[in-house]
Amino acid sequence: xxxxxxxxxxxxxxxxxxxxxxxxxxxxxxxxxxxxxxxxxxxxxxxxxxxxxxxxxxxxxxxxxxxxxxxxxxxxxxxxxxxxxxxxxxxxxxxxxxxxxxxxxxxxxxxxxxxxxxxxxxxxxxxxxxxxxxxxxxxxxxxxxxxxxxxxxxxxxxxxxxxxxxxxxxxxxxxxxxxxxxxxxxxxxxxxxxxxxxxxxxxxxxxxxxxxxxxxxxxxxxxxxxxxxxxxxxxxxxxxxxxxxxxxxxxxxxxxxxxxxxxxxxxxxxxxxxxxxxxxxxxxxxxxxxxxxxxxxxxxxxxxxxxxxxxxxxxxxxxxxxxxxxxxx
Ligand code: PHB
Ligand code: FE
Numbered sequence: 001x002x003x004x005x006x007x008x009x010x011x012x013x014x015x016x017x018x019x020x021x022x023x024x025x026x027x028x029x030x031x032x033x034x035x036x037x038x039x040x041x042x043x044x045x046x047x048x049x050x051x052x053x054x055x056x057x058x059x060x061x062x063x064x065x066x067x068x069x070x071x072x073x074x075x076x077x078x079x080x081x082x083x084x085x086x087x088x089x090x091x092x093x094x095x096x097x098x099x100x101x102x103x104x105x106x107x108x109x110x111x112x113x114x115x116x117x118x119x120x121x122x123x124x125x126x127x128x129x130x131x132x133x134x135x136x137x138x139x140x141x142x143x144x145x146x147x148x149x150x151x152x153x154x155x156x157x158x159x160x161x162x163x164x165x166x167x168x169x170x171x172x173x174x175x176x177x178x179x180x181x182x183x184x185x186x187x188x189x190x191x192x193x194x195x196x197x198x199x200x201x202x203x204x205x206x207x208x209x210x211x212x213x214x215x216x217x218x219x220x221x222x223x224x225x226x227x228x229x230x231x232x233x234x235x236x237x238x239x240x241x242x243x244x245x246x247x248x249x250x251x252x253x254x255x256x257x258x259x260x261x262x263x264x265x266x267x268x269x270x271x272x273x274x275x276x277x278x279x280x281x282x283x284x285x286x287x288x289x290x291x292x293x294x295x296x297x298x299x300x301x302x303x304x305x306x307x308x309x310x311x312x313x314x315x316x317x318x319x320x321x322x323x324x325x326x327x328x329x
Contacts (some may be wrong), residue, residue: 014031015144016031016033017033018032018033018034018143018144019143019144020032020033020122020123020144021118021119021122023115023118023119025087025105025107025111025112025115026087026105026107027041027042027103027105028040028041028087028089028103028105029041030119032050032053032123034050034141034142034143035049035050035141036048036049036050037049037050037053037054037123039076039089041089041103041105042103043100043101043102043103044089044090044096044101044102044103046075046076046089048072048073048076050123050140050141051128051130051139051140051141052072052073052243053072053123054120054123054124054128054130054140055130055131055243056070056072056073056077056243056244057072057116057119057120057130058120058130058131058152058243059220059221059243059244060072060078060116060244061113061116061117061120061152062131062154062155062156062221063156064080064109064113065078065080065085065109065112065113066080066246067080067246067248067249067250067252067307068080068246068247068248068249068250068289068314069092069246069247069248069249069268069292070244070246070247071092071244071245071246071247071292072244073245074092074093074245074271075089075090075093075096076088076089077092077244077245078112079091080249081106082311083108083109084106084107084108084109085106085107085108085109085112085113086104086105086106086107087104087105087107087112088102088103088104088105089102089103090102090103091103091104092247092268092269092270092271092292093270093271094270094271094272097270120152121147121149121152122144122147124140124147124148124151124152125138125139125140125141125142125144125145125146125147125148126138126145126146126147126148127139127145127146127148128140128148128151129148129151130151130152130243131151131152131154131217131218131219131220131221132151132217132218132219133219133239133240133300134240135239154218154221156221156222156223156224157223157224157225158223158224159224159225159226159227160227161226161227162205162225162226162227163207163212163225163226164205164206164207165202165203165205166202178215178217179215180214180215181214181215181216181217181237181300183239183299183300184213184214184215184237184300187210187211187214188208188210188211189208189211189214190208190211191207191208191211192206192207192208194206209225209235209257210257210258210302212225213235213236213237213257213302216236216237218237219236219237219238219239219240219297219300220236220238220242220243220295221236222234222235222236222305223235223236230308230309230310231306231307231308231309232306232307232308232309233304233306234304234305234306234307235257235302235303235304235305236302236303236305237300237301237302237303238261238295238297238300238301238302238303239297239299239300239301240296240297241294241295241296241297242293242294242295242296244294245266245292245293245294246292246293246294247268247269247291247292248268248287248289248291248292249289249313249314249317249318250289250307250308250310250313250314250317251286251287251288251289251308251324251325251326252286252287252305252306252307252308253284253285253286253287253305253306253326254279254284254285254286254287254303254304254305254306255283255284255303255304255306256279256280256281256282256283256284256285256301256302256303256304257281257301257302257303257304258281258301258302259280259281259297259298259299259300259301259302260278260279260280260281260297260298260299260301261278261279261295261296261297261301261303262276262277262278262279262295262296262297262298263276263277263278263279263285263287263293263294263295263296264276264293264294264295264296265277265287265291265292265293266291266292266293267290267291267292268289268290268291268292269290271292274291277293286325286326286327288324288325288326289317289324289325290324
């Protein structure tokens with residue numbers, strides 16, 4: 001394993017015949033052509049569809065490497081150590097491990113963050129929005145054609161307390177640029193009435209979460225709508241496939257608010273299949289800390305992801321002081 005300095009320096013070469021730059025992170029190289037992203041490392045090489053690669057890269061960048069592991073697919077991805085990030089190939093894939101073809105590169109977060117942002121900016125063509133559902137975006141493919149910086153620099157929305165309290169009203173969606181999504185046309189837009197005791201007007205709040213989510217323009221991008229110490233409520237709207245396979249470093253809870261998502265659950269380290277979870281509206285699931293999962297949403301659906309953001313949890317789980325599952329039945 002090599003460790004690079006933390007200076008945010010972007011190494012790009014290029015443009016190739018299709019107009020795309022190539023990038024280097026340690027001994028890992030990234031390049032793309034009209035259809036594919038290519039990832040090469042000293043003991044192997046990998047190819048992914050350019051659209052799937054950009055959708056995964058977009059989440060990794062927007063979430064600043066998220067909790068634990070972000071697998072772009074069964075081979076390449078990142079592990080967040082909150083200050084440094086491992087860029088890996090084959091590390092969480094039994095076959096690559098057994099053949100000793102896997103590779104890990106430990107990088108300072110700024111180095112990998114800036115390089116990933118530069119790849120995303122250069123490889124995203126005009127009209128392609130990696131956050132949008134396939135039905136609501138143009139094509140990722142072809143020779144380099146313009147850019148879409150407005151789409152790729154969106155961040156997930158983060159409330160400080162709860163959406164709708166003073167200070168967090170700007171986070172609420174309205175008709176200005178936030179139309180109700182085509183698949184949520186039947187969602188009531190009524191808002192609850194709040195009658196607070198005098199003096200408590202800024203403390204008591206209520207809002208229609210379904211109406212709020214019905215206006216989300218992005219898919220598979222949880223937004224933090226309430227914060228109570230380490231407890232984060234992160235609802236999101238989902239359509240098509242979660243572009244990453246998430247290997248968590250803590251348990252997380254899912255509450256299916258509408259429609260249906262099918263989850264593929266695998267062993268976090270080997271990728272061995274563990275279960276298939278079909279969640280229908282009203283279902284609640286706890287995803288344990290020793291798995292990885294990828295969701296499939298046949299129709300746009302609403303999902304509440306409930307996270308405990310405590311920085312102590314990964315160590316408590318890896319040292320065995322905390323169980324990896326939050327409940328025993
Ligand atoms: C997850 O990995 O838990 C996850 C990520 C993004 C979503 C939903 C769930 O939109
Ligand atoms: Fe997850």
